[in-house]
Amino acid sequence: MDLDTRIDRAVTRSVALGRGGAAPQKLSSALTYATTPGGARIRPTILMSVALACGDDQPEVSEAAAAALELIHCASLVHDDLPCFDDADLRRGKPSVHRAYSEPLAVLTGDSLIVLAFEVLGRAAAVDPSRAAALVLTLAQRTGMPGGICAGQGWESEQEVDLAAYHRSKTGALFIAATRMGAIAAGHEDPDAWEDLGACIGEAFQVADDLRDALYDAETLGKPAGQDELHARPSAVAEFGVDGAIRRLKDILGGAISSIPACPGEAALARMVRMQAERLTPVAPAHSRS
Amino acid sequence: MDLDTRIDRAVTRSVALGRGGAAPQKLSSALTYATTPGGARIRPTILMSVALACGDDQPEVSEAAAAALELIHCASLVHDDLPCFDDADLRRGKPSVHRAYSEPLAVLTGDSLIVLAFEVLGRAAAVDPSRAAALVLTLAQRTGMPGGICAGQGWESEQEVDLAAYHRSKTGALFIAATRMGAIAAGHEDPDAWEDLGACIGEAFQVADDLRDALYDAETLGKPAGQDELHARPSAVAEFGVDGAIRRLKDILGGAISSIPACPGEAALARMVRMQAERLTPVAPAHSRS
Structure with missing residues (x-):
């Protein structure tokens, strides 16, 4: 199956x-x-x-x-x-x-x-x-x-935001849960060793989301576009530019693959991460890249 | 302690x-x-x-x-x-x-x-x-x-209510959880045997609540009084009258005590239930009993 x-x-x-x-x-x-x-x-x-x-x-x-x-x-x-x-x-x-x-x-x-x-x-x-x-x-x-997605939402009610804690809990938490829980469910001896992979994938998701917000129109996104720039939110595109953010996404995914702990199915898992990476990376419309 | x-x-x-x-x-x-x-x-x-x-x-x-x-x-x-x-x-x-x-x-x-x-x-x-x-x-x-307190609240959005399921989930569920969880936490061999005690205590709570709503004024209750009669809600007082509801409360608590499974601290537990019963039973203001 x-x-x-x-x-x-x-x-x-x-x-x-x-x-x-x-x-x-x-x-x-x-x-x-x-x-x-x-x-x-x-x-x-x-x-x-x-x-x-x-x-x-x-x-x-x-x-x-x-x-x-x-x-x-x-x-x-x-x-x-x-x-x-x-x-x-x-x-x-x-x-x-x-x-x-x-x-x-x-x-x-x-x-x-x-x-x-x-x-x-x-x-x-x-x-x-x-x-x-x-x-x-x-x-x-x-x-x-204090560290899960409830905390992530909770940060949005604060005047002063710990940005690292915010992103880790808001976007990263359920990806870290995913890799840790997969390891625990299969009896891996060291679930902690799997946290980096989850954290990297979570970060990649955040960068990909920032890119989509900057590159796609509302129709493609299925929600309003350009919101990060409009609300002057911190985003990978604001920080690195479009090409820089795409490079950053590739770096993070490279880091994700190299963080995979030794396990019987290491190679297949690396292929899965690469495949997800391709799905994640936005195809920039030509007019946005000129 | x-x-x-x-x-x-x-x-x-x-x-x-x-x-x-x-x-x-x-x-x-x-x-x-x-x-x-x-x-x-x-x-x-x-x-x-x-x-x-x-x-x-x-x-x-x-x-x-x-x-x-x-x-x-x-x-x-x-x-x-x-x-x-x-x-x-x-x-x-x-x-x-x-x-x-x-x-x-x-x-x-x-x-x-x-x-x-x-x-x-x-x-x-x-x-x-x-x-x-x-x-x-x-x-x-x-x-x-489908059987916990979320379900109990969910019944309040329905046109047709299964009253038994409603009371069991709305009021009874956490009392049944209390007796079952106490038995599980202490390693009792048959937690199911403890459900009746929880269900009886939950029912007693419901009757006591109906009595308080009928007998007490808003100041004593800390919330509006007489709400069951006002909204024509089903209540033990509407069904049995005040004295009948008090008898019903005593019957349920008697049933609770006799449902206690054999265990080392049976006698002390029966005393606790009796003590809670006394705390539960409203002292009817004289004018209401005449």
């Missing part, structure tokens, strides 16, 4: 757990709405790729980890779209959860998906309690306070 | 975990604000009482469980108070989190407390991974969908 199918089935199985029995119908349906269609599912793909590189000796555990991580990501999108944050009408081409259902149901959908992520890991304890508990701890640390 | 002190220290230690390092200051401070002052801390008290009745052979695990359960309860209060739900200005005599901080920070405070609860249990795996993972699973099931 290919990776996309394994991830898709794992997410679907997990959401079904949250919808069983005598459940309130609207909230139940919102759990599926918020997790489909799946988008690129880049975080669970990285997680599974690391697990495979480490031997993936307990596929049920790695699939549970991949699903849990994706549920947290989806929960964060639902809450980020709320009127009190981005007030977004659309997400992945359809109405955001609070527009499609209601604001109370959007809050509850996010809450339920967060809890479901941990339930899925709790169930994986039937296969391996030690790995399951270690996965709970890593996912919690990269989701909550 | 007495129970209240153990619980208080466990909650304080847990919140400190969420506030360490380079954290956004306002969100960090809101975590403490939302968890203090502690109120009656009835759920962790029940949890610890059950753990003690079962021998409490791993106090670090039972304290982690108690703290995790209280964090979930506090998270639910923060989100329930949001403008899109109860729009409450006050909670425990001080401004609600969204009034004191902001709506975005209140959403993030609830999210962070939920995640922190699971982090605390993940850390308890250093003592006992099997019990920690079982605690994660029970807490998740009683918090999320």
Whole structure:
């Protein structure tokens, strides 16, 4: 079974757990709405790729980890779209959860998906309690306070922002969770050794995002373009220029590949990172490069 | 060390975990604000009482469980108070989190407390991974969908409500979590056997709440009184009358005591339930009983 199918089935199985029995119908349906269609599912793909590189000796555990991580990501999108944050009408081409259902149901959908992520890991304890508990701890640390994506959002309410801590928690945290959780799920002896890979991929994502914001128009992006320049936000393009930012992206991905710890599937994992790198790097429209 | 002190220290230690390092200051401070002052801390008290009745052979695990359960309860209060739900200005005599901080920070405070609860249990795996993972699973099931307090709130967005499922999830879930988690934390062989006790205590709470709503004035309650009658809500007082509801409360608590499974501290636990019962039973003002 290919990776996309394994991830898709794992997410679907997990959401079904949250919808069983005598459940309130609207909230139940919102759990599926918020997790489909799946988008690129880049975080669970990285997680599974690391697990495979480490031997993936307990596929049920790695699939549970991949699903849990994706549920947290989806929960964060639902809450980020709320009127009190981005007030977004659309997400992945359809109405955001609070527009499609209601604001109370959007809050509850996010809450339920967060809890479901941990339930899925709790169930994986039937296969391996030690790995399951270690996965709970890593996912919690990269989701909550003081170092997870909740902290990342929290920085946006501060007058003075620790930019390094902000980027590490806002963009980096779930990528670091992905590589660490992949290693833990497959029983790698040193999950810490996998943090650099996750951090590099997270940083590459940030630079690629800055590039897309600078190079693409709103139609291609599916959201307003040129926002970094408009709001004078710190961005890799502002700092290095377009060509410099593209070089920076390549450097970071080179660093990512060289950070991969020794493991049975090292070469295949390096290929996966290169492939993601190609998907990430924006193809600059000719007029922007002249 | 007495129970209240153990619980208080466990909650304080847990919140400190969420506030360490380079954290956004306002969100960090809101975590403490939302968890203090502690109120009656009835759920962790029940949890610890059950753990003690079962021998409490791993106090670090039972304290982690108690703290995790209280964090979930506090998270639910923060989100329930949001403008899109109860729009409450006050909670425990001080401004609600969204009034004191902001709506975005209140959403993030609830999210962070939920995640922190699971982090605390993940850390308890250093003592006992099997019990920690079982605690994660029970807490998740009683918090999320389809049977936890998220489901309970979700029922309030439905046209047709399954009243049994609604009460079981809205009021009962965290009491069932309390007795199950106490048993799991202390290694009791059959945590399922403890569910009836939690369900009875939850039901008693519901009846006591209905009685207080009918008997007390707004000043004593600290919130508007007579709301059940005003909104024609189903309530034990509407169904049985005041004296009937008081008899019903005593019956349920009798059932609670007789449901206590065989364990070393059975007698002491029965005394604790009786004591809670006395605290629960409203002292009807003379004019209401005539």
